[in-house]
Amino acid sequence: MWPLIFLACPKVDQQAMRQDDKEKIALQEAAEMYWQGVRWAEPTRAAIYIEDPLERVRFTVDIAETHYVEAKVMHTELDPAPSEAAGNELEVWRTAKVYVRVEKIDSDNVLRVSEESQVWYRKSDGWYVEIPQTETK
Numbered sequence: 001m002w003p004l005i006f007l008a009c010p011k012v013d014q015q016a017m018r019q020d021d022k023e024k025i026a027l028q029e030a031a032e033m034y035w036q037g038v039r040w041a042e043p044t045r046a047a048i049y050i051e052d053p054l055e056r057v058r059f060t061v062d063i064a065e066t067h068y069v070e071a072k073v074m075h076t077e078l079d080p081a082p083s084e085a086a087g088n089e090l091e092v093w094r095t096a097k098v099y100v101r102v103e104k105i106d107s108d109n110v111l112r113v114s115e116e117s118q119v120w121y122r123k124s125d126g127w128y129v130e131i132p133q134t135e136t137k
Helices: 002-008 014-039 043-047 053-065
Strands: 067-078 094-105 111-123 126-129
Touching: 014 043, 014 067, 014 094, 014 111, 014 126, 043 053
Parallel strands: none
Antiparallel strands: 067 094, 094 111, 111 126
């Protein structure tokens, strides 16, 4: 009777779960490195997680204008894996959200504390942060 019960239970895909765990760890490490670079105003340390060269330069300029007191990655959340495997290097393999608590001093010399949500995406060579597009004046 016992063998029949085990046959009736759906089998959990352990390899997929382990892969998700590895992806989540890699995302957590990338996000923490990015935010350490932001926190300590080290643009080269953080900019490696920005894929677009133009956005990378904009980021480098903007980071010098803001004084961050603290930045802490609170939570990472993987989006569901795509149904098809990514084939070439131009495709995004996975997306995720990273939640961060940020303390920074604004231009009025006031400490602002906020929680931010960032979109990250995985390509063949690692995780990248998606920089929100801002309108130019």
